[in-house]
Amino acid sequence: MKILQIPTGGLFSDGILSCIVEYMTAMDKSGMEIQVLATNNPEKSVVEKVENSGCRVVSIPFPYRKKNIVKYFLALYKYISKEKIDVVHVHGSSAIMSVELVAARLAGCKVRIAHSHNTTCENQRADRILRPLFNRSYTTAFVCGQDAGRWMFGKRKFTIIPNGRNLKKYEYDSKKRIEYRNKLGIASDALVIGHVGRFNRQKNHEYLVRVFSEVYKKKRNSYLVLVGTGEKVDEIKTLVKELELQNNVIFTGVIENVSDYLSAFDVMLLPSLYEGLPLVVIEWQIAGLPCIVSDTVTKECAITSLVKFESVKKEPEVWANEVVNLILQDRNDSKEIIFNEIKTAGYDIESGAERLKKIYLKLVS
Structure with missing residues (x-):
């Protein structure tokens, strides 16, 4: 065949x-x-x-x-x-x-x-x-x-x-958390926000950076890590400089082992203008990461309780408050519960x- x-x-x-x-x-x-x-x-x-x-x-x-x-x-x-x-x-x-x-x-x-x-x-x-x-x-x-x-x-x-997804590939690993924070030059006690996606209009990176700008005002020991590349990457780099965030926003480019880096993050943001059923949100949940996702994205991606929806029509400060006020759980403790929820959902x-x-x-x- x-x-x-x-x-x-x-x-x-x-x-x-x-x-x-x-x-x-x-x-x-x-x-x-x-x-x-x-x-x-x-x-x-x-x-x-x-x-x-x-x-x-x-x-x-x-x-x-x-x-x-x-x-x-x-x-x-x-x-x-x-x-x-x-x-x-x-x-x-x-x-x-x-x-x-x-x-x-x-x-x-x-x-x-x-x-x-x-x-x-x-x-x-x-x-x-x-x-x-x-x-x-x-x-x-x-x-x-x-x-x-x-x-x-x-x-x-x-x-x-x-x-x-391969659940073992994306599961949280405390050793990788230390290793990949060291690779990124980020301290163990910093708040790390992640995003994975092409730099295009759909992914709404400008809004994402403005959200991080508000987070940074509230919590200086925070970083935004942007994984990917695309036609708008230079435009977003210019915006980061204008907002004087270049020391706290990291552009990784395309990386093949994204699953390893997920252990280093604390929360993921997806302020897309539209999506089908975003694969990255499934991966982030497997890794035990809290996700704040645009309410224009299908609710079907919330296969666990880790996903919260928010409107991109609201001021970036609203998203920033959600990030800063998150109570981060021990991801090792919740791993088995998360895996069972994902298997039940057919993923x-x-x-x-x-x-x-x-x-x-x-x-x-």
């Missing part, structure tokens, strides 16, 4: 790729050949991450979807036809997934999965125009949660594929990967 995974936004260290890699790493891939299409020029570390999961990164003669969608469509159609792909699994957040799904249909692929990872999209006009075509081009609907399903498929049938990757393989086999047969 040949499966082609297509993250429509390209191969980046983002939530969608993380979802693919986690499932493929945990899955028994006997009898399967799984390929992941690069629609960009991915970094070497990203390619290695995919290959380490047991998948092969592939490209087509014209991979740049955004530059010339017609050339991309034709190249993809030819590739799927030539390789005789059994399953095309497309990951995205809008009806623009029609491009890949129609190419697969014309190439003779019988199983075409549309996987919704968000609750809205950037290009709403194109989404509206392509909806009728989209609804006729997929054979199976996957979603990360109920809200993402309603956004993408309405009242049509869909299957929830939880964004599962253990081992059982999730076994279930997904059974779905693939059933669809093809």
Whole structure:
């Protein structure tokens, strides 16, 4: 069985790729050949991450979807036809997934999965125009949660594929807490706020920095650690300098072992303008971290009592007060309770990967 995974936004260290890699790493891939299409020029570390999961990164003669969608469509159609792909699994957040799904249909692929990872999209006009075509081009609907399903498929049938995680990988480790605070140059008694995500409009980094500015006024021994990169990183660095916070805001860039750094943090903030079901919030809860999340984010991400929702329409000081007034628990003591809650919610990757393989086999047969 040949499966082609297509993250429509390209191969980046983002939530969608993380979802693919986690499932493929945990899955028994006997009898399967799984390929992941690069629609960009991915970094070497990203390619290695995919290959380490047991998948092969592939490209087509014209991979740049955004530059010339017609050339991309034709190249993809030819590739799927030539390789005789059994399953095309497309990951995205809008009806623009029609491009890949129609190419697969014309190439003779019988199983075409549309996987919704968000609750809205950037290009709403194109989404509206392509909806009728989209609804006729997929054979199976996957979603990360109920809200993402309603956004993408309405009242049509869909299957929830939880964004599962390896619980042991993300669990709190007191030794790592000391080690990674030392790496960051942060004292053991400091308050450390974390965020993981691409620097783009959706993640709302400007608001996040202004929240930290208010926290810093109240508690000088505090730090903000921003993990990731993106088009707005220089703009945010400029804002940090303007607010004279450069000694207390740390930009790590892209790091491959984010799970290790989570032990060093005390609280996580996610003031996103919108999200599907954010993988990072699942990871943060596994690590036992309190999370303050924008109320525009689906409530489905709160699979434990660690998540609190707040509005980004409120002044940053409101969020800052929430952070400063948090009563931090011993994360070792609460670990077993948290793990049981996460397993009950269906986010253990081992059982999730076994279930997904059974779905693939059933669809093809």
